[in-house]
Amino acid sequence: METQSANPSPTPNIPQDAPSNPPQETPVATAQNPAKPRNQKHIYIILALIVLILFVAGSYTLMMSGKKTQTTVNPQPTSLPVAVYPTAITTPAVTPITSSNVDQTLNNTDTTMQQAINQTDTDLNSINNIDKSQDSTNGL
């Protein structure tokens, strides 16, 4: 009997220990709360994933924009500084002249001729202003 009382079975020990330990509720707490940490873990994982995705997307965008700027910047030093000028139009694209646009067309033509004359005056004046005496060999 003494041996039985001295060596109680492990199962009865638990109830014996349970009352002695007030944190007996802690297992209950741990049994009830696991939902919160798990949710929090999920939230953290989701947030981490979002941050990761944003980071990857941002870095990808930066990479692409960097490539674009490289492609636009690099050719400049390699290419000669050739100025691109608007190519002159030899023959204008003339839409058929009708009664609805004949006045406008003739008006524009008149303006064009006036501008051509003005430009001619400017250019001829610039020729007049050339100091031809600079081509004298006197003194050399």
Add this chain to the structure above:
Amino acid sequence: MRLKQFIAATAFAGTFIASSALPVFAQNFGNGLIRDVNRLENQATKTAQRQENQLQNIIQRADTLITNRLTSLTNLNNRVQNDSKLTSSEKSSLSAEIQTDINGLTTLKAKIDADTDFATARTDAKQIITGYYIYAVFEPKIRLLIVINNLQTVTANIQVLVPQIQNLINTFQSQGKNVSQLQSLLNDASSQLQTINTTLTNDITTVQNVSVNSGTSGAETTFAQVRQDIAQVVRAGFAKIRSDFSQMRTLFHELIIAGQPVSSSSATVQTPSVIITKTPTSTATGSPATITP
């Protein structure tokens, strides 16, 4: 015996006198020689220095002449490239001519800078003027070519309109309208354009044939003739064409405002409003009187 003694004594005395005077003479003679040598050396040094100065002066002056010309040529090239009416081929041709002179002057500058002889440097410096005549021949030539090419482009653009206007006149005529005045004006404008174009084509060839070898007087004669063509043929022709077009606008306006449609349906509906709204501006801008040939 006495004679012998006398001769011996005289010889001795003469030798004595000569031996005593000779060093003095030699010294005087040597000093004169040194002076002369020094003087000649100094003259040579001064001459060399003067020639060196002249060489540097001519090099400096030549550099200035070339720099001024390179600046003028660069400005001229910019004028060509920035022109809105010149064709690409015209720009290329004119720029190539300019670039040839730029390269030639740059090479000449390097040669002059390396010259060690005044006479050579002077000859090379003259070449800056006579080899290029940048101001008397080249720049006026290029600028005249710009003018003529631009006028020819404008003329060609207006010539494209002639058959278009002719079609419209034909349309009015097919509708029984009296287009005799319009036709006469268009014929005159077309004739003026043809004359202008022929004149400009010939002038381009004439100006292109001007070179440094033409000399300044020959070039001036050619340029004066071309400028006369521009004033008497082109400007006067443009003035006449503007006058023709101005009268044609009035005639077209009268025909359209008569309310008789030229073409079918929608286009004719818009016609009166367009013409009416444009009439005030057309009278204001279409003033050929501003041209002074």
